[in-house]
Amino acid sequence: MLHRTDVAKKLRPSPAVRFRLLRAALYWVGFAPAVWVFYLGFTNQLGANPVRTLEQELGIWTLRFLIATLTVTPLRNLTGISLLRYRRTLGLLTFYYALLHFATYMLIDYRLDLQAITADIVKRPYITFGMLALAILVPLAVTSNDRMVRRLGSTWTKLHRWVYLAATAAAVHYLLVVKSWPLEPIVYFAIIAVLLAYRLGKHLRRRRRRRPAAA
Amino acid sequence: MEIAISGIHRLLFSHAPPVRPSEIMPRDVYLNRRDLILGATAAGLSAAMAPRRAEAAQLEASPSPLSTDEEPTALEHITNYNNYYEFGTGKEDPAKNAHTLTTKPWTVKVDGLVSRPAEFDLNDLLKPVTLEERVYRLRCVEGWSMVIPWVGFPLSEVLNRVEPLGSAKFVAFETVLRPEEMPGVGGFFPVLDWPYVEGLRLDEAMHPLAILAVGLYGETLPNQNGAPIRLVVPWKYGFKSIKSIVRITLMEAQPPTSWNKQNPREYGFYSNVNPEVDHPRWSQATELPIGQGLFAKRKPTLMFNGYGEQVAQLYAGMDLTKFY
Ligand code: HEM
Numbered sequence: 001m002l003h004r005t006d007v008a009k010k011l012r013p014s015p016a017v018r019f020r021l022l023r024a025a026l027y028w029v030g031f032a033p034a035v036w037v038f039y040l041g042f043t044n045q046l047g048a049n050p051v052r053t054l055e056q057e058l059g060i061w062t063l064r065f066l067i068a069t070l071t072v073t074p075l076r077n078l079t080g081i082s083l084l085r086y087r088r089t090l091g092l093l094t095f096y097y098a099l100l101h102f103a104t105y106m107l108i109d110y111r112l113d114l115q116a117i118t119a120d121i122v123k124r125p126y127i128t129f130g131m132l133a134l135a136i137l138v139p140l141a142v143t144s145n146d147r148m149v150r151r152l153g154s155t156w157t158k159l160h161r162w163v164y165l166a167a168t169a170a171a172v173h174y175l176l177v178v179k180s181w182p183l184e185p186i187v188y189f190a191i192i193a194v195l196l197a198y199r200l201g202k203h204l205r206r207r208r209r210r211r212p213a214a215a
Numbered sequence: 216m217e218i219a220i221s222g223i224h225r226l227l228f229s230h231a232p233p234v235r236p237s238e239i240m241p242r243d244v245y246l247n248r249r250d251l252i253l254g255a256t257a258a259g260l261s262a263a264m265a266p267r268r269a270e271a272a273q274l275e276a277s278p279s280p281l282s283t284d285e286e287p288t289a290l291e292h293i294t295n296y297n298n299y300y301e302f303g304t305g306k307e308d309p310a311k312n313a314h315t316l317t318t319k320p321w322t323v324k325v326d327g328l329v330s331r332p333a334e335f336d337l338n339d340l341l342k343p344v345t346l347e348e349r350v351y352r353l354r355c356v357e358g359w360s361m362v363i364p365w366v367g368f369p370l371s372e373v374l375n376r377v378e379p380l381g382s383a384k385f386v387a388f389e390t391v392l393r394p395e396e397m398p399g400v401g402g403f404f405p406v407l408d409w410p411y412v413e414g415l416r417l418d419e420a421m422h423p424l425a426i427l428a429v430g431l432y433g434e435t436l437p438n439q440n441g442a443p444i445r446l447v448v449p450w451k452y453g454f455k456s457i458k459s460i461v462r463i464t465l466m467e468a469q470p471p472t473s474w475n476k477q478n479p480r481e482y483g484f485y486s487n488v489n490p491e492v493d494h495p496r497w498s499q500a501t502e503l504p505i506g507q508g509l510f511a512k513r514k515p516t517l518m519f520n521g522y523g524e525q526v527a528q529l530y531a532g533m534d535l536t537k538f539y
Pocket of ligand 1: 052055056057058059060061062066098101102105127129130131132133134137170173174177
């Protein structure tokens with residue numbers, strides 16, 4: 001056993017090392033916006049309403065990583081470029097940003113005023129949708145390691161389809177945060193709609209193909 | 216008078232020696248506060264002082280007992296954190312884009328149910344009035360607040376000049392609409408139905424706290440704050456205080472108002488600051504004071520933004536959860 005792994009390592013050492021390096025780089029690059037915006041916040045360079053700006057920056061980066069995660073599969077199917085190995089990293093970055101975003105809201109904005117936070121979650125649709133998205137991301141992040149993938153088998157695939165609901169909730173959350181209908185949230189909503197429509201289209205095509213065969 | 220002077224005194228000397236003001240606040244803010252005092256107390260001196268912005272002019276204003284003695288928000292924040300959707304929906308868009316607005320010459324038409332309708336050139340409108348400095352709290356419907364040293368005069372002075380008819384019950388206001396100067400009004404999804412319109416009941420408009428502002432921090436208004444002339448109604452959410460006014464119309468029926476048209480469930484005609492009536496998206500119980508850094512503490516929002524003593528009687532007997 002040991003012997004065979006050693007041989008494998010010797011035969012193709014560079015791709016594995018390269019993957020590790022690239023993954024590490026992705027984490028570094030991925031966390032850079034958060035480090036930067038916290039740095040600006042702590043040095044009082046975030047303008048008139050730094051808490052809100054911090055919340056918004058972390059929120060928009062959560063959404064961007066979520067979109068990046070959802071783009072991996074269509075990108076591979078449509079162009080052959082495969083970033084599948086980095087999908088987990090992108091998914092985890094989404095989760096970490098969502099946590100930072102939520103922590104900013106809880107700790108800095110509302111200072112753990114649990115009564116106000118609970119009222120917000122129940123009464124304000126935009127917070128309700130945000131919480132829904134975060135709540136879904138938790139089990140997905142927890143089951144994102146190799147061991148869980150192996151242990152859960154096909155259940156893992158089913159479980160991780162919940163990310164579609166999380167993405168929908170996140171896009172709605174953004175639409176509801178803003179007053180009126182400015183362009184950016186509509187654009188983000190449209191991107192997510194397209195990414196989900198792609199899955200739905202594929203699913204429907206597969207079903208249609210399967211049905212005549214079964215008949 | 217006494218109160219106002221002591222307020223200004225406190226404003227100046229709350230950071231009294233041994234700490235020098237320049238050590239603890241941005242230089243322009245500190246200079247600014249000095250300008251303000253000189254502008255108010257030693258008119259001759261202030262005239263010799265150059266305004267901070269090239270296009271701005273120094274204004275002379277007398278202090279008012281209606282001012283709060285709270286510490287004003289820094290000029291930098293008042294002029295860089297704005298909602299003026301004609302220039303973009305981002306908070307910093309107006310500061311970036313509003314320089315394109317031509318404010319000279321400027322006329323304000325006052326018409327409707329009045330005996331002497333008129334189209335005033337801004338200079339004529341201002342000629343008979345005495346400018347006052349009114350340091351007011353401003354509470355935005357989005358849950359943040361500022362303290363702003365406005366320079367202006369009571370709205371009632373303009374209304375009295377045109378002599379409202381007995382049938383006039385409401386006052387409608389309209390913001391200038393110039394798509395060629397306003398990058399925010401075009402586009403595929405107009406954010407609001409332009410021009411921006413607002414309204415008050417006549418008795419609200421006649422209230423001494425309701426002012427037309429032409430300046431802040433002792434100088435003419437920056438464009439992003441609603442130059443050259445805007446409404447300030449401190450007991451209502453900020454969006455009621457319409458900017459860059461070109462028309463004031465007295466009416467019998469309640470006039471349409473922009474945010475109410477956009478979303479009647481979220482924005483009522485009255486829109487009095489009320490911590491007990493939540494906006495469907497935000498709690499209105501607390502507010503975040505602007506300009507106090509990342510760890511600014513939310514503070515409780517006060518009924519009528521703290522002006523209840525002066526204005527509550529305007530709403531006696533009204534169910535304010537219904538007339539929000
Ligand atoms: C996956 C989960 C989430 C995503 C993708 C997300 C995304 C966003 C986005 C894109 C924005 C707007 C940024 C902007 O205006 O530029 C935002 C704002 C915000 N979100 Fe989230 N969010 C999530 C979860 C949450 C949760 C769980 C909460 C709190 C319970 C929350 C609270 C807020 C708040 C308070 C704002 C700022 C609202 C304002 O501007 O006043 N979000 N979020």
